[in-house]
Amino acid sequence: MVMTAAERIPGVEVRHDAPSGPALREVVFDVEDLTVAYGGKSALSGVSLEVYKNFVTAFIGPSGCGKSTFIRCFNRMNDLIPSATVDGTILYHGEDLYGREVDPVEVRRLIGMVFQKPNPFPKSIFDNVAFGPRVLGLKDGLDDRVRHALEQAALWDEVKSRLKESALSLSGGQQQRLCIARALAVEPEVILMDEPASALDPISTTRIEDLMDELKREYTIVIVTHNMQQAARVADMTAFFSVEVDENRDARTGILVEYDVTSKIFTNPSDQRTEDYVTGRFG
Amino acid sequence: MQAAAPRLRVHRRRWGEGVVKGALALCALVSIATTIGIVAALLEPSLEFFREVSLVDFFSGTDWAPLFEPARFGVLPLIVGTLSVTFWAVVVAVPFGLGAAIYLSEYARPGVRKALKPALEVLAGVPTVVYGYFALVTFTPFLRSLGLDVQIFNAFSAGVVMGIMIIPTVASISEDAMNAVPQSLRDGAYALGSNKLEVSVRIVVPAAISGIVASFVLGISRAVGETMIALLAAGQLAQLTFVPFEPVETMTAFIAATGIGDVPTGSIEYKTIFAVGLTLFVMTLAMNLFAIRLVRKYREVYE
Numbered sequence: 293m294v295m296t297a298a299e300r301i302p303g304v305e306v307r308h309d310a311p312s313g314p315a316l317r318e319v320v321f322d323v324e325d326l327t328v329a330y331g332g333k334s335a336l337s338g339v340s341l342e343v344y345k346n347f348v349t350a351f352i353g354p355s356g357c358g359k360s361t362f363i364r365c366f367n368r369m370n371d372l373i374p375s376a377t378v379d380g381t382i383l384y385h386g387e388d389l390y391g392r393e394v395d396p397v398e399v400r401r402l403i404g405m406v407f408q409k410p411n412p413f414p415k416s417i418f419d420n421v422a423f424g425p426r427v428l429g430l431k432d433g434l435d436d437r438v439r440h441a442l443e444q445a446a447l448w449d450e451v452k453s454r455l456k457e458s459a460l461s462l463s464g465g466q467q468q469r470l471c472i473a474r475a476l477a478v479e480p481e482v483i484l485m486d487e488p489a490s491a492l493d494p495i496s497t498t499r500i501e502d503l504m505d506e507l508k509r510e511y512t513i514v515i516v517t518h519n520m521q522q523a524a525r526v527a528d529m530t531a532f533f534s535v536e537v538d539e540n541r542d543a544r545t546g547i548l549v550e551y552d553v554t555s556k557i558f559t560n561p562s563d564q565r566t567e568d569y570v571t572g573r574f575g
Numbered sequence: 576m577q578a579a580a581p582r583l584r585v586h587r588r589r590w591g592e593g594v595v596k597g598a599l600a601l602c603a604l605v606s607i608a609t610t611i612g613i614v615a616a617l618l619e620p621s622l623e624f625f626r627e628v629s630l631v632d633f634f635s636g637t638d639w640a641p642l643f644e645p646a647r648f649g650v651l652p653l654i655v656g657t658l659s660v661t662f663w664a665v666v667v668a669v670p671f672g673l674g675a676a677i678y679l680s681e682y683a684r685p686g687v688r689k690a691l692k693p694a695l696e697v698l699a700g701v702p703t704v705v706y707g708y709f710a711l712v713t714f715t716p717f718l719r720s721l722g723l724d725v726q727i728f729n730a731f732s733a734g735v736v737m738g739i740m741i742i743p744t745v746a747s748i749s750e751d752a753m754n755a756v757p758q759s760l761r762d763g764a765y766a767l768g769s770n771k772l773e774v775s776v777r778i779v780v781p782a783a784i785s786g787i788v789a790s791f792v793l794g795i796s797r798a799v800g801e802t803m804i805a806l807l808a809a810g811q812l813a814q815l816t817f818v819p820f821e822p823v824e825t826m827t828a829f830i831a832a833t834g835i836g837d838v839p840t841g842s843i844e845y846k847t848i849f850a851v852g853l854t855l856f857v858m859t860l861a862m863n864l865f866a867i868r869l870v871r872k873y874r875e876v877y878e
Contacts, residue, residue, distance in 0.1 A: 367766060369762065369765065369766065372761075372762070372765060374684060374685070397768055397769070397770050398768070400765060400766055400767065400768040401767075401768030404766060404767070405762075405766035407759060407762060407763065407766075409759060411757070411759035411760055411762065411763040412763075413760060413763065413764070413778060413782075414760075414781075414782055415781070423764070423767060423777070424767035424768065427764075427767060427768060427769050427773050427777070428768060471763070474763075474767065475766070475767070478767055478768060
């Protein structure tokens with residue numbers, strides 16, 4: 293009997309309530325042959341995939357496989373690194389995200405991001421969530437907007453009595469949910485999460501994962517994680533990245549190995565390298 | 576037989592460490608002891624001075640002529656002269672210094688910053704006497720060439736040039752403080768759709784405010800204590816005026832000019848120097864204390 297990959301790894305449960313197939317879904321991002329380099333050294337090369345609306349899409353892979361580099365392309369955060377160059381195309385609803393006339397500031401209003409380490413501003417809880425709306429000039433109904441964002445991030449009940457206190461008085465897990473609320477407050481369409489739970493304890497991690505399940509009804513979520521169980525639990529689609537080493541030139545670059553429905557990646561991957569990784573033989 | 580359990584050695588005093596500690600403590604003490612010494616040295620002649628001139632006369636008198644007959648000891652003209660010059664210095668140094676710091680920290684590319692910051696710091700190394708002459712022989716005539724009714728010695732020229740002198744201090748310390756703000760905070764703000772100016776003004780400056788205010792205070796302290804520029808360019812006419820284009824005498828200029836003159840030791844004129852010095856000292860001390868409180872109140876602690 294052939295065992296599927298997942299059955300061989302204890303602790304990995306694969307969701308079987310697989311949502312309707314990607315074929316019918318609206319495409320939010322269409323990535324075509326994307327290559328990213330830092331100072332001429334390629335970090336990621338030749339990636340093509342599609343990200344679907346109201347899905348959680350996970351990027352997994354070993355350290356150095358370029359998954360964080362990749363996610364930072366979707367809201368043009370790599371623009372902030374002077375030595376970074378991005379080649380290839382990312383279409384956002386059919387529009388070139390890196391087009392000449394596209395303003396990266398505008399892009400980031402539509403595509404929010406949550407970072408690996410909680411990074412609340414050294415301001416009050418309220419001011420953290422209100423920051424985005426204020427920058428965008430959305431001053432009307434600010435209180436309601438802040439409240440709504442905190443409720444969506446499942447943080448309202450914990451902080452409603454101390455909105456004026458410093459955000460740094462919150463626990464790590466609360467800080468991360470605050471950062472999620474902060475991203476939600478500007479009503480983006482997509483939320484990118486770069487290892488959002490890697491600095492958190494298991495209970496906080498569970499809360500963040502539950503949250504993603506909730507949020508995907510309204511938002512499209514892209515998440516980087518190197519916790520495979522997490523990808524298996526939360527993601528509808530999973531992309532496995534790996535590192536390709538060119539011995540001759542002593543160069544390492546990230547490549548996309550396989551991209552499919554999460555259950556397929558974990559139970560019946562097409563590529564040997566994916567199977568090795570998800571069964572724990574590598575990485 | 577059991578092997579002997581390893582035993583930690585009996586604690587022995589490490590003499591070397593004690594010596595190092597003592598030497599370092601001495602270093603710290605030198606500056607504190609010097610400060611106490613200065614205060615003591617200022618205090619004694621000042622107290623003698625105030626036995627002869629009442630505090631009320633000193634601080635409320637509007638006429639300053641300690642070296643003439645009849646001597647008058649109203650210090651207000653000197654205080655106003657100092658404040659007036661300092662005011663113009665601050666008007667120049669704070670916006671330009673902060674602007675330069677924001678540019679260097681947030682806008683300049685690494686190569687540009689690497690070249691610009693040392694260049695800016697060279698400005699801080701120019702002797703103040705050079706600035707003083709620059710104010711007197713270049714800046715004031717320039718103002719006159721614009722058709723302004725400016726006296727040869729005036730508070731404005733001295734203040735503006737003093738401000739230019741202080742820009743590097745303000746810029747350098749502020750830039751250090753801004754540079755220390757974690758990149759993750761900037762990323763967080765950029766990810767919310769902020770542009771560079773919004774990130775600089777709403778995130779970086781508030782997070783670095785304690786360092787920025789410290790740079791202001793240091794700059795103001797330098798302006799209040801600056802002697803050479805004031806002496807050369809602001810004049811030595813102790814008149815009670817806020818008019819920028821009129822000559823004034825600052826406290827430092829009075830001290831320097833009178834100190835190198837031929838005032839007999841122990842005379843009332845001699846003690847006047849110390850009374851003015853003590854006033855200056857108290858003013859800067861009060862300002863520093865105020866600034867520390869201000870910083871504590873508004874500082875945003877990150878991490």
